[in-house]
Amino acid sequence: MFVELKHGSGGRPTQQLIGEILSIYGDNSIKDLEDCALIEGGLGVTIDGFTVSPRFFPGGDIGKLAVCGSTNDLAVRGVKPMYLAMSILIEEGLPKEELIKVVKSAYGVSKELDVKLVAGDTKVLPRGQADGMYITCCALGKAVTGRPWGINNLSSGDILVITGPIGKHGALISALHYGLDVDQLASDCAPLWPLMQPLTEVAGVKCARDCTRGGLGTVLCEWAEGAGIGIEIEEDLIPLDPEVASVADVLGFDVLHLACEGTAVIAVAPDCAEYVLSSLRVLAPNCTAIGKVTEDHPGIVGLKTEIGGIRVVDMLAGEMVPRIC
Amino acid sequence: MFVELKHGSGGRPTQQLIGEILSIYGDNSIKDLEDCALIEGGLGVTIDGFTVSPRFFPGGDIGKLAVCGSTNDLAVRGVKPMYLAMSILIEEGLPKEELIKVVKSAYGVSKELDVKLVAGDTKVLPRGQADGMYITCCALGKAVTGRPWGINNLSSGDILVITGPIGKHGALISALHYGLDVDQLASDCAPLWPLMQPLTEVAGVKCARDCTRGGLGTVLCEWAEGAGIGIEIEEDLIPLDPEVASVADVLGFDVLHLACEGTAVIAVAPDCAEYVLSSLRVLAPNCTAIGKVTEDHPGIVGLKTEIGGIRVVDMLAGEMVPRIC
Incomplete structure (x- = not known):
């Protein structure tokens, strides 16, 4: 059995793969069927990897998408986005100006939402071991609804x-x-x-x-x-x-x-x-x-x-x- | 100017690249020179991408490394690791048993530390656009020292x-x-x-x-x-x-x-x-x-x-x- 593209589609095969991963974690995981978990102190947490191709497209780019996509998972739970942790995997040879452009887009949305970047990481992969750049964003915020939406x-x-x-x-x-x-x-x-x-x-x-x-x-x-x-x-x-x-x-x-x-x-x-x-x-x-x-x-x-x-x-x-x- | 492998070494070129990224975020980022940021409520946050090659090595694998590496950034700040958000990028064709083995290793350390998996994401990349699998972990926990170590x-x-x-x-x-x-x-x-x-x-x-x-x-x-x-x-x-x-x-x-x-x-x-x-x-x-x-x-x-x-x-x-x- 191999991981196939369909396991990344977001549909049923993805659900099955995630089910298998979660079954390993058992009680050591939160399984509430939502894309954003609520932990103590009314804190909402979500994480998403972004690999979109092309990186720049009409209406956005991978940087804007990463901040929108991760904070949106909070927003639909009634959680005000407040903090962002961002990890960037970069393929060797990426023009630095592309990286800067992407980070500026991410910043634009962060600023609009008044979300602070609190942690980051960059790794560089040798040519051919990534395609340009991939971003993972973890977004954190505070639940502000009376009862959590879900x-x-x-x-x-x-x-x-x-x-x-x-x-x-x-x-x-x-x-x-x-x-x-x-x-x-x-x-x-x-x-x-x-x-x-x-x-x-x-x-x-x-x-x-x-x-x-x-x-x-x-x-x-x-x-x-x-x-x-x-x-x-x-x-x-x-x-x-x-x-x-x-x-x-x-x-x-x-x-x-x-x-x-x-x-x-x-x-x-x-x-x-x-x-x-x-x-x-x-x-x-x-x-x-x-x-x-x-x-x-x-x-x-x-x-x-x-x-x-x-x-x-x-x-x-x-x-x-x-x-x- | 292109991103080079040296920018991923963790040394001075990495520091310079991260400095450029942070300068875009300006006041919308926490810049305290530590690998783990402390936000309100005494919460510690860190994020790390893991791309180690080979994935399995004497003493560990990429799953064990991801949980150790991220929670260690909390531990050295006097922050008790409590929660984990994990994003996995998988290359199409990865044997599923390898993925399961890696997640089991991650679980082993999580269990030892009593850390809960609260959020996750998987993406599948076409063959040749990743090398096997990459993991990004965001670890969260509570600061337990009188004054933060730093x-x-x-x-x-x-x-x-x-x-x-x-x-x-x-x-x-x-x-x-x-x-x-x-x-x-x-x-x-x-x-x-x-x-x-x-x-x-x-x-x-x-x-x-x-x-x-x-x-x-x-x-x-x-x-x-x-x-x-x-x-x-x-x-x-x-x-x-x-x-x-x-x-x-x-x-x-x-x-x-x-x-x-x-x-x-x-x-x-x-x-x-x-x-x-x-x-x-x-x-x-x-x-x-x-x-x-x-x-x-x-x-x-x-x-x-x-x-x-x-x-x-x-x-x-x-x-x-x-x-x-």
Whole structure:
């Protein structure tokens, strides 16, 4: 048995591999199905490795992505990002100005979020033992919600809200990887804390997740399976850029599996859905409700298609494009 | 200008590169000259990337090294290791049993230290874009000393204690890299917290550091330059395995620049040096005093050689062997 690219897709094979690793750690690990763990003192911790190729892309670069991607895992738990630890692996021969440019991008987001860099490490690998540079970011912050947002809060009737059009990052990187022409497309790479922060005072917010590797579809499957609830979403309610739809069509990808890097799905109690949407609209004009949590078909995500049928949504099973993030 | 292997050596070029990165972050970073930062709530944070080649070596593997290396940065600050976040980059095609073996090693040290895995991430890179696997560990813990151990506490008269023979990890990896025959040599890779923990109650302990990349020599130069103090050590007091000395001779390396991965240098007030040594001896029978902090020649490390002369010790300036840790 060998590790394959599909184990890095963020979908089911990734989940299985991580399951095996966690089973070794057993009780010496926190297994709460979230991307950000809460430890004593209300501190949130998350870690993410970034290997995106190309390093520079419309809408961002690996430095911006590293800070957005790691702090977004905090933001969707209701945790205010405060500190960053960053480890950079560099391939020998990387132009130093590229490194500087990437660090400046990382700094830009850190500054915007008022996040302090508290620890760092650099290693240099001989030529051919890395491709340019890889960044790992550990982000730390303080939980500021009354109860932590998480899968365990999900219950029947919750409304599912998406903060913007899905799949832009995944579609862009896939298009670049396969040499498609996508002039109008940019990654949605952005920090989510400015969007989520006002929601931390809304008691009806239950659970949120940034739809990165594996996309919205994989996140919703994790929620349905993790909480033992059913989920129903409607295809024609999901915001989608035409260019993202084209890329998915050409490459044969399901848009529900295309990664976002600044777009979250949020589950809220029905009585505060309108309030949440109006709060989000200030910064995310395209946010919208896309479905709900149901008592029916626990563990299953159903998509009501535009022609009126119901399709079962599964996690991403194979590999789409390597090095999406 | 390109990033070169020497920028990853842990010596002066590494320091310069990190200085450039930190200057971008400016006030948005903690710059206290230590490998572990202390943030609010007495929390210690450190991050380290591990790329060691070969992945399995006498005395350890990349998994054991990752947990030892990261938690040791906490231990030498008087911070009890408690939590671990681990990010693994895997090259497509790595045998899964190797990954499992490495995670089991990491778990072994974590269990010994009662450290919990709280966050993780895996990414898979296409063949040829990594060499096997790289691990980044962020370790978190609680400061338990009255005042934090650190460079700022150093003062004239302090006694320098080393916990064991130096350079074993660096000599071993160098020997393996160059195909030298070293049957008797094993890495010193080990967790330092069991050694350091009893010292957290000793008021006279000032500052400690694990002598990793760049070796004892580089650490002492950082102390001398960082605190503006002089340091004098005596060559014939420094514990050294004959095989480490041979490897250094054959390859033309200075043993003071060879990395340790479970050996620390500790500065203690003169009146408690004997107490510290007797405490350390329980677990580290070869610990010994090797020199002292002086008022003379601030910023300079002097080595009294076996034949009675004084040699100025500098940081590692170039690259010895890539992927030492």
